[in-house]
Amino acid sequence: SIRNSYATGNVSGNDYVGGLVGDNSGLTENSYATGAVAGRDNVGGLAGLNGVQISNSYATGAVSGSTAVGGLVGLSGYSSAIGYSYATGSVSGTSSVGGLVGYDSLGTVTASFWDTDTSGQATSAGGTGLTTAQMKSLSTYTAAGWDIDDAGGTGKVWRIYEGDTYPLLRAFLTPLTIDSATNGGKTYDGVAVSSLPAGLFTISSAHDAGKVLFGGTLPGRKNAGSYTAAIYSDQAGYDLIGTRSAAYDITPKALSITGTTVAGKTYDGTTAATVTPGTLSGFVGSETVSVASASGTFADKNAGTGKSVTVAYTLADGTNGGLASNYSLANTTHSADITPRPVQVTAEAKSKLVGQSDPPLTYATACPTGMSADCGLVNGETLAGSLTRVAGEAVGSYAIKQGTVTDATNPNYAIDFVGADLSIAAVELTGAAGSALVSAQQVASGGQEGGTGGGSGAPISPAPNAPAPRLDTPGLPSIASSVRVEGSGIRLPEGSLSDD
Numbered sequence: 001s002i003r004n005s006y007a008t009g010n011v012s013g014n015d016y017v018g019g020l021v022g023d024n025s026g027l028t029e030n031s032y033a034t035g036a037v038a039g040r041d042n043v044g045g046l047a048g049l050n051g052v053q054i055s056n057s058y059a060t061g062a063v064s065g066s067t068a069v070g071g072l073v074g075l076s077g078y079s080s081a082i083g084y085s086y087a088t089g090s091v092s093g094t095s096s097v098g099g100l101v102g103y104d105s106l107g108t109v110t111a112s113f114w115d116t117d118t119s120g121q122a123t124s125a126g127g128t129g130l131t132t133a134q135m136k137s138l139s140t141y142t143a144a145g146w147d148i149d150d151a152g153g154t155g156k157v158w159r160i161y162e163g164d165t166y167p168l169l170r171a172f173l174t175p176l177t178i179d180s181a182t183n184g185g186k187t188y189d190g191v192a193v194s195s196l197p198a199g200l201f202t203i204s205s206a207h208d209a210g211k212v213l214f215g216g217t218l219p220g221r222k223n224a225g226s227y228t229a230a231i232y233s234d235q236a237g238y239d240l241i242g243t244r245s246a247a248y249d250i251t252p253k254a255l256s257i258t259g260t261t262v263a264g265k266t267y268d269g270t271t272a273a274t275v276t277p278g279t280l281s282g283f284v285g286s287e288t289v290s291v292a293s294a295s296g297t298f299a300d301k302n303a304g305t306g307k308s309v310t311v312a313y314t315l316a317d318g319t320n321g322g323l324a325s326n327y328s329l330a331n332t333t334h335s336a337d338i339t340p341r342p343v344q345v346t347a348e349a350k351s352k353l354v355g356q357s358d359p360p361l362t363y364a365t366a367c368p369t370g371m372s373a374d375c376g377l378v379n380g381e382t383l384a385g386s387l388t389r390v391a392g393e394a395v396g397s398y399a400i401k402q403g404t405v406t407d408a409t410n411p412n413y414a415i416d417f418v419g420a421d422l423s424i425a426a427v428e429l430t431g432a433a434g435s436a437l438v439s440a441q442q443v444a445s446g447g448q449e450g451g452t453g454g455g456s457g458a459p460i461s462p463a464p465n466a467p468a469p470r471l472d473t474p475g476l477p478s479i480a481s482s483v484r485v486e487g488s489g490i491r492l493p494e495g496s497l498s499d500d
Contacts, residue, residue: 001027004171006235010061012038016048018074019061023048029055030157030169032235036062036089043102044074045089050107051077054085056147056157058167062090068103069093071114076107076126083110084146086127088135088166091119098124111144115166138162152177152241159239161232164215168235176212176233178242179204184229185249188326190284192222193248200229200246211237216245224252224326252328255282255289255315262296262309264337267412269378271298273309273336280329287322289315296334303338303412340407340414342375344368347387347400347420353427354395361387361400361422368416377413385409389422397421 005028007020016022017040019033024047033046042048045059050073059072068074071087087100096103099114099121109126116122116129123129134140138160141148148158148167153175158167179202186197196214203212216230230245259278273296280291292314299308311332315324348362365383367375377383385404392398402417 001029002031003027003029004169005031006172007033008035010035010037014039015041016074017043017065018047018049019045019059019063020057021047023051024054024073025051027053027055028057029053030171031057032169033059034061034235037064039065039074041065041067042074043069043093045071045087045091046085047073049073049075049077050080050082053081053083055081055083056169057085058087058169060088060166064092065102066094068096070098070100070102070124071119071121072100072112072127074102076101076104076109078106080107081110082107082112082126084112084144086113086115086135086166088115088118091121096125097121098126099129100127101125111146113140113144135166136160136163141167152239152244161215161230161240161244163217164213164230164232165234168233170239172235173233173237173239176203176207176238176240177205178202178231178240178244181243181246183247183249185247185251187251188222188224188253188284190222190287190321190326192220193218193250194220196231197229197248200248201231201244207238212240213237216248218248221250223323224250252326253282253284255280255327255329257281257291257313257329257332260294260311260332260334262311262334262336264339266339266374267301267303267341267378268374269301269381271301272296273298273311275311277311277313283322283327286320287326288318288320289322289324289327290318291329292316292324298336298338301338303340305337306335307338309334309336340412341378342368342371342414342416343377343383344416344418345383345402345405346418349420349423350400351423351425353425354393355427358389358422361389361403363387363405383410383413383415393424395424395426397423 002021011017011019017037019035019037020031037043037045043063043065045061045063046057063069063071069091071089071091072085091097091099099116099119100112101124104125112127113130114124114127115132115135117132138150146158147156148160149156150160150162157170159170159173160167181201184197184200211233212231213233215232216228218227218229221227227248228245229248233240257278257280261276263274275294275296277291277294294311294313296309296311311334313329315327315329317324344366346364348364350359352359365377383405385406387400387405388403389400390398398421400420400422407415
């Protein structure tokens with residue numbers, strides 16, 4: 001049996017050539033080989049022939065031959081077994097060539113894998129082909145039942161550094177404790193991160209720094225973003241105990257801008273402002289980016305002078321490798337005016353009869369004469385205040401005035417008022433009612449026409465040819481004081497007119 005063994009040298013021969021053993025006629029476990037292997041027939045990265053069993057082992061060297069060539073085993077013999085093993089080296093041959101096993105003669109392969117990316121082989125006489133990313137993922141092996149984890153000092157057969165290594169045999173690793181891990185970062189400077197940034201990890205125990213390797217997603221990155229800096233080791237190195245990863249952010253470089261201007265506007269009910277962006281500066285080297293858009297926002301929508309305006313920018317990729325995502329541009333603050341919006345308020349003419357209540361005083365709005373843009377009421381808005389009129393209830397015309405519909409009440413508008421009149425007309429009665437009322441007025445006033453009827457102050461005349469009222473009707477003199485104007489007519493006291 002071969003246990004806890006490894007080989008790193010290159011091997012060449014004719015038949016039954018392997019990186020660790022040519023003809024495995026017993027048990028090989030917890031072993032590995034890393035050297036290149038070359039031969040003719042039955043050539044494997046770990047064993048040329050597996051006659052019995054290989055378990056918890058791997059090979060990473062390139063393998064080349066003619067017939068029965070495999071990344072781990074060239075020929076898998078009758079009733080032999082391969083379990084919990086893998087191969088990653090390139091494999092080439094003429095016939096019976098496989099990423100893990102070249103030729104299988106009724107053997108079994110369990111929970112074993114080869115790297116399809118690095119081997120150049122899509123098929124194998126046994127095992128499962130996976131991508132490099134899958135081969136470096138802990139979940140691949142836990143799902144297959146391997147005795148493996150990504151933690152230091154646990155005693156499991158395998159140790160993997162997630163995303164950084166293939167599985168490593170823990171028996172060959174030296175325990176090393178990481179004292180602390182601290183997050184870090186830098187501002188974008190156009191330089192790729194090629195080595196482990198200082199200050200991220202502390203290891204106080206004596207160790208070979210060359211065996212503490214730089215991994216995670218950070219190596220080789222230069223652009224702004226959030227990454228992971230990690231440390232790991234290889235098969236000849238350490239079983240790292242403790243937190244081995246830290247967050248590392250490359251933040252966008254701040255740019256400056258000068259010369260941005262903001263235009264004033266007429267009140268439009270919004271806080272939007274029109275902006276002309278200025279000139280950018282502060283790039284890395286010869287890189288450039290440009291302003292894709294500049295959005296201005298007034299502090300509020302209302303009219304006023306010297307109002308604060310906040311301008312926000314978005315950047316676009318530029319020249320010489322300049323990426324917008326590698327730069328930032330802070331908001332800038334400016335001032336501009338919002339002038340009141342011109343609107344013409346035109347009073348609508350109204351009328352009523354003597355004694356009636358005033359109708360509502362209404363108006364129409366529009367752009368002032370000669371204007372067609374940035375004028376009139378903003379959609380959905382109304383003016384505050386109400387119109388008034390000159391006082392009076394006698395027959396005649398009374399001017400409708402602006403009242404409180406003013407600039408002071410509506411500071412977002414410059415109001416141009418056009419007035420109109422409220423007309424009050426006399427009540428005209430016809431027929432018997434008119435004659436009766438006139439007679440009543442004459443009686444009440446001693447026979448004089450034109451007296452006040454019903455207290456309205458308006459003369460009421462009978463219609464021509466109306467029959468004369470009976471003046472001896474009891475109570476007739478009281479008609480004048482009992483007449484009331486209602487709506488578009490009058491109401492007489494009950495019993496005032498004789499059926500005659």
